[in-house]
Amino acid sequence: MRIAQVLIPLPLPEAFDYAEPEAMSLAVGDVVAAPLGPRLVRGVVTGLRDGAGVNRPLKLVAGRIETPPLPPQSLAFVEWAARYAVDQPGQPLAIALRGSTAPKERPQRVAQLTGKAPARMTPARERVLAAAAGAELAPAALARAAGVSAGVVSALIADGVLAEAFRETAVDFAPPDPEHARPTLNPSQAAALTELERLVASDRFGVALLDGVTGSGKTEVYLEAAAAALRRAPDAQVLILLPEIALTEAVIARIAARFGAEPAAWHSGVAPQRRRRVWEAVARGKCRIVVGARSALFLPFAKLRLIVVDEEHDGSYKQEDGFIYQARDLAVARAKLGDAPVVLASATPSLETLWNAETGRYRWLRLASRHGGALLPTISLVDLRASPPEPGRWLSPPLIIAMKEALTRGEQALLFLNRRGYAPVVLCRACGERLSAPDSDSWLVEHRYSGRLVCHLTGFSMPKPDRCPHCGAKQSLVSVGPGVERVEEEARELFPDARLAVFSSDTVAGPDAARELIAAMAEGEIDILVATQGAAKGHNFPNLTLVGVVDADLGLRGGDLRAAERTFQLLAQVAGRAGRWQKPGRALLQTWAPEHPVMQALAAQDRDAFVALEMAEREAAGLPPFGRLAAVIVSGSDAAALDGFVRDFAAAAPNAEGVDVFGPADAPFSLVRGRRRKRFLVRADRAVDLQAFLAAWRARTKVPGSVRLTIDVDPYSFL
Numbered sequence: 001m002r003i004a005q006v007l008i009p010l011p012l013p014e015a016f017d018y019a020e021p022e023a024m025s026l027a028v029g030d031v032v033a034a035p036l037g038p039r040l041v042r043g044v045v046t047g048l049r050d051g052a053g054v055n056r057p058l059k060l061v062a063g064r065i066e067t068p069p070l071p072p073q074s075l076a077f078v079e080w081a082a083r084y085a086v087d088q089p090g091q092p093l094a095i096a097l098r099g100s101t102a103p104k105e106r107p108q109r110v111a112q113l114t115g116k117a118p119a120r121m122t123p124a125r126e127r128v129l130a131a132a133a134g135a136e137l138a139p140a141a142l143a144r145a146a147g148v149s150a151g152v153v154s155a156l157i158a159d160g161v162l163a164e165a166f167r168e169t170a171v172d173f174a175p176p177d178p179e180h181a182r183p184t185l186n187p188s189q190a191a192a193l194t195e196l197e198r199l200v201a202s203d204r205f206g207v208a209l210l211d212g213v214t215g216s217g218k219t220e221v222y223l224e225a226a227a228a229a230l231r232r233a234p235d236a237q238v239l240i241l242l243p244e245i246a247l248t249e250a251v252i253a254r255i256a257a258r259f260g261a262e263p264a265a266w267h268s269g270v271a272p273q274r275r276r277r278v279w280e281a282v283a284r285g286k287c288r289i290v291v292g293a294r295s296a297l298f299l300p301f302a303k304l305r306l307i308v309v310d311e312e313h314d315g316s317y318k319q320e321d322g323f324i325y326q327a328r329d330l331a332v333a334r335a336k337l338g339d340a341p342v343v344l345a346s347a348t349p350s351l352e353t354l355w356n357a358e359t360g361r362y363r364w365l366r367l368a369s370r371h372g373g374a375l376l377p378t379i380s381l382v383d384l385r386a387s388p389p390e391p392g393r394w395l396s397p398p399l400i401i402a403m404k405e406a407l408t409r410g411e412q413a414l415l416f417l418n419r420r421g422y423a424p425v426v427l428c429r430a431c432g433e434r435l436s437a438p439d440s441d442s443w444l445v446e447h448r449y450s451g452r453l454v455c456h457l458t459g460f461s462m463p464k465p466d467r468c469p470h471c472g473a474k475q476s477l478v479s480v481g482p483g484v485e486r487v488e489e490e491a492r493e494l495f496p497d498a499r500l501a502v503f504s505s506d507t508v509a510g511p512d513a514a515r516e517l518i519a520a521m522a523e524g525e526i527d528i529l530v531a532t533q534g535a536a537k538g539h540n541f542p543n544l545t546l547v548g549v550v551d552a553d554l555g556l557r558g559g560d561l562r563a564a565e566r567t568f569q570l571l572a573q574v575a576g577r578a579g580r581w582q583k584p585g586r587a588l589l590q591t592w593a594p595e596h597p598v599m600q601a602l603a604a605q606d607r608d609a610f611v612a613l614e615m616a617e618r619e620a621a622g623l624p625p626f627g628r629l630a631a632v633i634v635s636g637s638d639a640a641a642l643d644g645f646v647r648d649f650a651a652a653a654p655n656a657e658g659v660d661v662f663g664p665a666d667a668p669f670s671l672v673r674g675r676r677r678k679r680f681l682v683r684a685d686r687a688v689d690l691q692a693f694l695a696a697w698r699a700r701t702k703v704p705g706s707v708r709l710t711i712d713v714d715p716y717s718f719l
């Protein structure tokens, strides 16, 4: 008898032992059904060993599930990711199995010619026969293709001229052709590609940073690196990671044009049946290019030869709920497990990546200029102390003048404010109370389109009351500060003839709506677009020549580790939207602190100066990339139990050289959904095994049932 270790995609500490039924001959990676308590659950075999001499009774594996097994590299990656995140391996396994559990696509009904001639021929019947000879279609589609009523087709079926059959949906993806439409690269692109081709040809792990300003042609270069990887073997696979679903359509279209075949998309917007098809085709090596969000890293690639992480600096690569991970870092680890190269692409690389490039760990490939002769926009600061907007307004006179000029020339303007809704704070004039969520310590944000007050932390919402909930005063509530809806209102009053639109997650419900709005902007159907960061990323608007940043200081106020870096990256990217084609563009940044180093670096377009300054500050504090950081959040609804645990947990912190533990302190949001939250921050020198420290710390105390402990390695949001 053999014992199978089965890892179950649930938050459990380890794989469980089961007995292998005779004649099942399991292999590592097999997906099986196994009993867990009263239920049958899905799991993956992670090990097999001889069961001779084992006396304890073991439950039997119930059966093997008909799906491709998880390849060894995927299993190793799941285990690596769990250790990295100091979490249970069942958590990343759940992500890895997500595509295998969806229902299969149903077979499709088609009408086929039988060869029998119709007893009586009519022009309508002739058209049906011609259409049926050209393609296998469902009866209704065949009638449409022939331009006849459904009755004509059913009569032909009744006559035996056509027969119905069932076709499985094609399981494989059309193979990409690396020679389909090779572009002409400029010298700078060609030089970068030569380096990448060398890296791909080595069949070894290596990381390259593809560093170039917005519009320098990074996508073309990494698609050529993908072509080089595809040429290595007929079953070689390439993964391209993107930070936002909204960007996938544009990249998919470019890949289809370059390789003559559509790649597979992988993100939360893909229908379950389609996901299953992608998952299985990836496992069988029949899907060669995947364009996806961070979870695509967990797909069961049979022969992954290249990973591209586009916009590698983007904070969206950090998964903050459930299994917490940074997809860019995991992409590097995944590539290492498969001896494959990684390309990190960005116009404003993260400090971590720049540090790796500066110290020679990563190859640093810089693309020189804007592609196709387009000019970089000029960036200027509007000092709000010298040129303030009218009271209760948010657009300064210089920005209004620039908008007028752009609109007069028939060009477009983008007003950027990274804040959803109408007003971030609602205040009572009578009693001074700010309206906050009932179960969280966050302010309620007024949304005028929906007429509701919304908590952006938890999604709680309520209709805007006509009386103050605290003092009962009537019509005493005032909206304080701007959100995109309020900026739109102001722009509409200033430019009543202009066509306006708002791009935020409240106005754009999903990928389809985003695509429509982006297309309308690209085609010049919108004059002024008011947008949060979704519109700042990656899109090309040929007639957009003015970008106005309403509140350039907004991102700096949080004061967390990456506030300056994030603000610089985001605003550089937003400003880069202006004048990407033949028309010169300009960006105006409204700021109360024009002397701030971030604003100065943006105005001078001097990324290197900003990076040098920020690096020096991080180095002095021993913070990433010069040290390691983790947050431990402990939360619970029972205050006494929480406080007791926090005390015990603080006392249990292991003593370790090169590690500082800060806290416990109230987390910045100290109450969320009725749960109080306390936070520890752990800073460690680079040489310290931070994960081992955290795992040892957690193992020293028993977490009571009412308390939740979450470890966030390399925290981004600091909430």
Ligand SMILES: [Zn+2]
Residues within 6 Å of the ligand: 428, 429, 430, 431, 432, 433, 468, 469, 470, 471, 472, 473, 476
């Ligand atoms: Zn009041």
